[in-house]
Amino acid sequence: MKTVLRTISLLQESSIPFLPTLLPKLMEKLTAVAKNPSKPHFNHYLFETLGLATRITCKANPTDVTSFEEAFFPPFQEMLQQDVQEFIPYVFQIMSLLLEIRVDGIPESYMALFPHLLMPVLWERSGNIPPLVRLLQAYLQKGAQAIAAAEKIPSILGVFQKLIASKANDHEGFYLLNSLIEHMPEANLATHMKQIFLLLFQRLQSSKTTKYIKSFLVFMCLFSIKYNATALVQMVDGIQPKMFGMVLEKLFLQDVQKVSGHTERKICAVGITKLLTDCPAMLGEYQAHWTPLLQALIGLFELPEDDSVPDDEHFIEIEDTPGYQTAYSKLVFSGKNTHDPLNGAVAEPKIFLAQSLHKLSTTCAGKIPGMISSGLDAKAALFLQGYLQAANVALQ
Numbered sequence: 492m493k494t495v496l497r498t499i500s501l502l503q504e505s506s507i508p509f510l511p512t513l514l515p516k517l518m519e520k521l522t523a524v525a526k527n528p529s530k531p532h533f534n535h536y537l538f539e540t541l542g543l544a545t546r547i548t549c550k551a552n553p554t555d556v557t558s559f560e561e562a563f564f565p566p567f568q569e570m571l572q573q574d575v576q577e578f579i580p581y582v583f584q585i586m587s588l589l590l591e592i593r594v595d596g597i598p599e600s601y602m603a604l605f606p607h608l609l610m611p612v613l614w615e616r617s618g619n620i621p622p623l624v625r626l627l628q629a630y631l632q633k634g635a636q637a638i639a640a641a642e643k644i645p646s647i648l649g650v651f652q653k654l655i656a657s658k659a660n661d662h663e664g665f666y667l668l669n670s671l672i673e674h675m676p677e678a679n680l681a682t683h684m685k686q687i688f689l690l691l692f693q694r695l696q697s698s699k700t701t702k703y704i705k706s707f708l709v710f711m712c713l714f715s716i717k718y719n720a721t722a723l724v725q726m727v728d729g730i731q732p733k734m735f736g737m738v739l740e741k742l743f744l745q746d747v748q749k750v751s752g753h754t755e756r757k758i759c760a761v762g763i764t765k766l767l768t769d770c771p772a773m774l775g776e777y778q779a780h781w782t783p784l785l786q787a788l789i790g791l792f793e794l795p796e797d798d799s800v801p802d803d804e805h806f807i808e809i810e811d812t813p814g815y816q817t818a819y820s821k822l823v824f825s826g827k828n829t830h831d832p833l834n835g836a837v838a839e840p841k842i843f844l845a846q847s848l849h850k851l852s853t854t855c856a857g858k859i860p861g862m863i864s865s866g867l868d869a870k871a872a873l874f875l876q877g878y879l880q881a882a883n884v885a886l887q
Contacts, residue, residue: 492520492536499543500824504551510544514562517541522566528577535820538581542588542825549592556592563589564600571607576616580819583622588825590629597634602641605630609646614653617660618819624654624663625827628670635674647671648683655694658703665706672710672717673832688726701800704746709755711738712762713832720762720770724777735772739780744787748797754831756791760840761833763788768847774855782866789871792841845875845882852887860886 495513499506520537528534545559567582590601608626613619627647630638638644647667654664668687671680691707715723727735743763750759763784766773773781837843852859863872863886879885 492533492540496536496540496543496824499540499547503547506544507548507551510548514541514544517544518562518566522569525566525570525573525575525578528575531577531820534577534581535822538578538585539822539824542585542822545585545588545592546824553592553594556589560589560598560600568604571604576618579613579616580618580622581822583619583626584822584825587622587626587629587827590626590633591827593633597630597637601630602634602637605638605641605643606646609643609650611653614650620654620660620663621819621821624666627667631670631674635676635679639675639679644671644675644679644683648687651687652690655690658698658700661694661700661703662706665710669710669713669832672713677718684726685729688730692730700804701746701749702804704742705750705755708742708747708750709758711742712759712765715762715765715770716758716833720765721772723766724770724772733776736777736780739777739784744780744783747787747791748794749799750791751796751798754829756796757837757840758832760788760791761837761843763791764840764844764847767844768851774858778862782862785863785875786867786871788844789867789874793871793874841878842882845878845884848886849879849882849884856887 495517517537517540521541524530524534524537541563545556549556549559563585567586570578570582586601590597607613608623608630613623627650631647638647648671651664651667651671654660654667657664691710695703695707711723714726724735727738747759747763750756767781767785767788773784848859863875867875
């Protein structure tokens with residue numbers, strides 16, 4: 492099976508003429524080994540081959556995804572019904588790939604399966620969690636309206652609440668929450684949003700870790716981008732008056748430098764820019780934090796990532812999980828493509844900052860240059876001047 496995988500991998504598009512002959516044989520093998528999955532390496536390469544064949548074919552013609560769905564769904568449904576634990580994480584990865592490739596929303600066959608993906612028993616197995624979260628993200632990306640119409644938002648938030656309570660899986664909970672923020676219409680989430688923030692702050696208070704803080708910062712910045720910065724301030728202050736000042740001081744200013752990942756740091760940069768330039772409260776009751784926040788943003792652009800982790804967090808992801816747990820084996824050829832929630836809206840965050848500061852300065856002539864000259868250190872001011880020159884704008 493490894494030889495078949497390597498051959499297709501080397502041939503790429505040249506293998507497409509042979510796949511109609513090969514795939515039925517592979518499906519026969521899959522049906523057979525599902526009855527007795529005793530060869531983990533063979534099984535892994537089999538699923539890798541199925542994923543690679545799907546990706547290569549659908550790259551040339553995305554509408555061919557329906558042919559793969561017709562071939563894969565019957566054995567996949569059988570495996571889910573028979574609870575073939577060794578194969579279920581693979582099934583979720585291949586299904587995610589199929590749904591991500593689709594260009595015309597979610598068909599009924601997927602929606603019929605959706606309630607089963609939210610069953611607690613599936614989420615009890617650690618090996619299921621990463622591929623299941625990815626699959627739910629694909630559902631939200633392709634069919635948020637259908638999910639809202641089916642009244643499944645509370646069920647998804649139930650999964651989020653379970654994940655966020657775990658130090659090992661809280662980042663997966665944030666992946667799910669960020670997809671909800673990105674794809675679900677604001678009106679559908681409005682009644683749930685305060686409870687979401689309450690849960691996040693309760694977890695922060697009871698069990699704060701570096702990983703959690705990084706994910707929380709990315710979420711708050713994405714929230715300020717998708718809704719607006721004032722909505723973020725009002726949401727936090729609605730929990731406790733003046734609380735956003737503490738969030739700025741204890742989270743943004745202290746820990747934004749620890750955020751890792753190109754897309755995550757970009758989201759933080761744009762979100763902080765929105766706070767600085769599109770939020771009246773930052774030039775009102777929270778003005779004392781304005782220049783330090785700008786300083787922190789320039790540090791995010793120019794300083795190395797702070798990857799320090801407290802000593803007591805080095806083994807945080809090793810949790811006691813009683814009994815047998817199927818490991819999560821990630822499929823290389825069915826991997827998720829890099830996704831930027833800003834979707835080209837902001838190409839270069841430094842230029843976006845310069846343009847946004849320029850726009851802000853035209854509404855309050857002289858104020859912004861004065862705050863910068865009195866509060867920003869010389870090196871940061873020099874970097875900022877470079878951004879303004881690159882954007883061909885000046886502060887009023």
